[in-house]
Amino acid sequence: MPIIDKIAALQDDMTAWRRDIHAHPELGFEENRTADVVAAKLAGFGNITVHRGLAKTGVVGTLKGLGTGSGRAIGLRADMDALPMPEANDFDYASRHPGKMHACGHDGHTTMLLGAARYLAETRNFDGTVHFIFQPAEEGRGGGQKMIEDGLFTQFDCEEVYGLHNWPELEAGKIAVHPGPVMAAADQFEIIVTGHGAHAAMPHRGIDPVLVSAHIVTAAQSLISRGTDPADSAVVSITVVDAGTAYNVIPDGAVLRGTMRTFSEATRNRIEQQFSRMVSSIAEGFGAKAVFNFRPGYPATINTEPEARKAAAVATQIVGSDNVVWAPPPTMAAEDFGYMLQQRPGAYIWLGHGAHSGPGCRLHNPHYDFNDAILTTGASYWAKLVETLLPRSA
Numbered sequence: 001m002p003i004i005d006k007i008a009a010l011q012d013d014m015t016a017w018r019r020d021i022h023a024h025p026e027l028g029f030e031e032n033r034t035a036d037v038v039a040a041k042l043a044g045f046g047n048i049t050v051h052r053g054l055a056k057t058g059v060v061g062t063l064k065g066l067g068t069g070s071g072r073a074i075g076l077r078a079d080m081d082a083l084p085m086p087e088a089n090d091f092d093y094a095s096r097h098p099g100k101m102h103a104c105g106h107d108g109h110t111t112m113l114l115g116a117a118r119y120l121a122e123t124r125n126f127d128g129t130v131h132f133i134f135q136p137a138e139e140g141r142g143g144g145q146k147m148i149e150d151g152l153f154t155q156f157d158c159e160e161v162y163g164l165h166n167w168p169e170l171e172a173g174k175i176a177v178h179p180g181p182v183m184a185a186a187d188q189f190e191i192i193v194t195g196h197g198a199h200a201a202m203p204h205r206g207i208d209p210v211l212v213s214a215h216i217v218t219a220a221q222s223l224i225s226r227g228t229d230p231a232d233s234a235v236v237s238i239t240v241v242d243a244g245t246a247y248n249v250i251p252d253g254a255v256l257r258g259t260m261r262t263f264s265e266a267t268r269n270r271i272e273q274q275f276s277r278m279v280s281s282i283a284e285g286f287g288a289k290a291v292f293n294f295r296p297g298y299p300a301t302i303n304t305e306p307e308a309r310k311a312a313a314v315a316t317q318i319v320g321s322d323n324v325v326w327a328p329p330p331t332m333a334a335e336d337f338g339y340m341l342q343q344r345p346g347a348y349i350w351l352g353h354g355a356h357s358g359p360g361c362r363l364h365n366p367h368y369d370f371n372d373a374i375l376t377t378g379a380s381y382w383a384k385l386v387e388t389l390l391p392r393s394a
């Protein structure tokens with residue numbers, strides 16, 4: 001596969017960088033060592049201006065190409081954080097931080113973007129500006145959103161922004177590109193039902209919040225099956241039902257919790273509103289009260305089609321057209337790159353990773369380890385993306 005030669009030559013260096021980051025995992029907004037490593041490397045590559053402090057531990061490296069005419073700029077984003085889980089691997093670069101692990105491959109993502117930065121800083125064979133965005137706290141803490149709030153796109157304006165994630169379900173050497181939704185929005189809700197407690201033998205003296213909750217749980221099943229376009233994907237799961245303490249006591253109240261996952265913003269808003277209305281009217285029908293608390297999580301990660309096509313064309317140059325998977329089904333998992341794609345056009349691709357180290361080589365599994373064999377593929381994709389989107393005129 002046509003990996004860029006100068007990047008192929010970085011295989012050993014990148015492997016060493018990746019394993020060093022793997023051995024020192026840090027959780028969201030605590031990536032101090034990782035950010036130090038990233039900033040020092042970017043500065044050492046030459047020609048890159050390094051900015052620190054967006055979203056606390058974020059790092060942005062800015063590099064201008066040798067061409068001077070275009071005035072254009074793009075952003076490439078990698079995530080740096082690890083997960084709060086113990087590592088089950090016992091190789092010599094396994095986590096040295098108990099209870100923390102790079103089980104999602106962000107060590108590899110950071111390394112691939114560093115590899116591309118090193119190559120591009122040396123060659124600068126493009127016309128315009130590239131911002132290398134190293135974000136903290138992808139795993140549930142919203143570091144991407146925080147970087148935007150802290151001025152990412154006002155300080156480092158980009159016309160387009162690109163991201164990638166390693167994908168163990170996809171063979172190493174392949175790249176998948178979605179022309180629209182890639183990952184779902186994931187929102188939490190909590191429903192607080194207030195009834196009136198009574199003796200189980202005298203239910204007519206009270207208002208039973210358990211019965212109200214049961215009706216809510218049942219009615220919620222229609223939010224998707226009757227309320228959502230069958231061609232659209234969404235899921236509502238009630239995962240906590242909490243009420244009562246005794247066999248013979250009807251409790252005063254009940255609490256339900258769960259998540260909803262959607263791809264389109266219209267469906268997301270509609271389900272939220274319909275669910276809220278349903279909850280209060282069901283409760284009212286029984287003479288009870290219910291409050292629907294919605295806690296928005298990550299938005300859906302939705303590629304813009306023109307940028308997805310550009311990404312796929314670049315992927316084809318690196319892995320060949322037979323190895324580019326166009327428009328596979330999206331996943332209901334969530335990803336905070338969705339915030340960046342709400343601000344700018346762009347594309348988030350899946351980089352084939354394979355289950356190279358065995359059946360436990362799955363994202364968020366304690367046996368996961370990033371596949372170093374794909375470091376040069378990812379770095380070459382980044383480099384080629386820059387040279388293709390910001391071409392130098394002859």
Ligand SMILES: [Zn+2]
Pocket residue numbers: 103104139363364
């Ligand atoms: Zn993850």
Ligand SMILES: [Zn+2]
Pocket residue numbers: 104105106138165
């Ligand atoms: Zn991840």
